[in-house]
Amino acid sequence: MRAHRFKQLAILLAIAALPAAAQSQSARHGTRDGVAVKATPLARSAVLSFYLARGFSAEAIAPYADACALSFEVQNNTKKPLRLRLADWRTGGAAGSISFRLPESWEDEWTRRGVAGPARIAFRWAQFQSELEFAPGDWIMGMATLARRPDGAFRLTIPYTLDKRKHEITLDRLACAAAD
Amino acid sequence: MTAVPGTPGAPPLALPDIDGKTLDLSTLRGRLVLVNFWATWCPPCRREFPSLSRLQRLFKPAELAVLAVNVGEDAETIFSFAGASDVTILLDRDSAAMRRWPVKGLPSTFVVDRKGRLALRAVGGREFDDAAIVAQLRGLLRL
Numbered sequence: 001m002r003a004h005r006f007k008q009l010a011i012l013l014a015i016a017a018l019p020a021a022a023q024s025q026s027a028r029h030g031t032r033d034g035v036a037v038k039a040t041p042l043a044r045s046a047v048l049s050f051y052l053a054r055g056f057s058a059e060a061i062a063p064y065a066d067a068c069a070l071s072f073e074v075q076n077n078t079k080k081p082l083r084l085r086l087a088d089w090r091t092g093g094a095a096g097s098i099s100f101r102l103p104e105s106w107e108d109e110w111t112r113r114g115v116a117g118p119a120r121i122a123f124r125w126a127q128f129q130s131e132l133e134f135a136p137g138d139w140i141m142g143m144a145t146l147a148r149r150p151d152g153a154f155r156l157t158i159p160y161t162l163d164k165r166k167h168e169i170t171l172d173r174l175a176c177a178a179a180d
Numbered sequence: 181m182t183a184v185p186g187t188p189g190a191p192p193l194a195l196p197d198i199d200g201k202t203l204d205l206s207t208l209r210g211r212l213v214l215v216n217f218w219a220t221w222c223p224p225c226r227r228e229f230p231s232l233s234r235l236q237r238l239f240k241p242a243e244l245a246v247l248a249v250n251v252g253e254d255a256e257t258i259f260s261f262a263g264a265s266d267v268t269i270l271l272d273r274d275s276a277a278m279r280r281w282p283v284k285g286l287p288s289t290f291v292v293d294r295k296g297r298l299a300l301r302a303v304g305g306r307e308f309d310d311a312a313i314v315a316q317l318r319g320l321l322r323l
Contacts, residue, residue, distance in 0.1 A: 121252030135182035139304035
């Protein structure tokens with residue numbers, strides 16, 4: 001029970017750490033059999049301020065800030081190992097099928113743009129990682145960007161494997177943060 | 181925290197502390213060592229950080245050492261957040277040490293047993309002085 005309260009407090013703290021512009025966006029939650037997902041659209045200003053403080057130049061981080069960026073939180077409240085791959089996540093609905101741009105692709109871009117080491121370290125570990133395995137009780141947060149901005153609201157399907165069985169969680173009516 | 185299958189040997193870890201003095205994990209053999217990878221910009225890391233000091237105070241130094249390995253930040257940034265702490269803060273400026281550990285995200289925490297093996301792990305924030313975690317550590321001390 002205490003661990004659960006701690007998670008709730010940590011989530012509130014994480015949200016409070018984001019600038020007001022990011023908090024105004026609508027988060028979406030999904031749960032299934034003890035697996036919980038939360039997605040929060042991130043405002044461009046929030047993304048910029050975070051990465052500028054980590055050593056990026058405004059010019060270097062611009063393509064990431066201009067993308068549709070979301071913060072994800074995934075909790076494994078089951079008693080089984082949970083696996084997921086960001087490459088499997090897709091939008092649906094009127095937006096069509098859009099995948100996520102993986103962190104490795106962004107890191108290639110930072111190499112091309114000559115982004116310095118400390119900024120790249122912060123970037124790497126602030127992302128939702130491409131492949132994750134969660135033990136029971138684990139939870140993790142991270143940012144991710146869609147490969148292109150959808151027009152309007154979209155549905156996001158998140159497949160995962162729980163104890164070798166495939167499942168998915170769908171988040172409806174997600175939207176990218178409005179440009180600011 | 182979750183048991184690490186097969187209890188493999190802990191990867192090497194030798195890093196400077198906030199005063200520039202190098203600490204090598206291998207010199208702590210015979211004690212439990214809790215290794216926490218963190219950064220000041222990571223909200224769950226900030227939230228759990230005080231519980232690392234509280235955990236350290238529940239054990240004798242000869243029983244448990246808590247190492248908080250900061251990833252990618254400078255001493256000034258770390259000190260402005262952590263101040264005077266009961267845990268040993270190590271600086272992994274280029275994240276080279278962390279890359280040798282099975283870290284999947286921040287915060288990630290491992291417990292190295294008295295024989296130098298990875299015994300427990302946790303991904304995501306915890307309250308480390310929680311009774312269940314303290315009991316797990318006391319159990320490892322009895323092995």
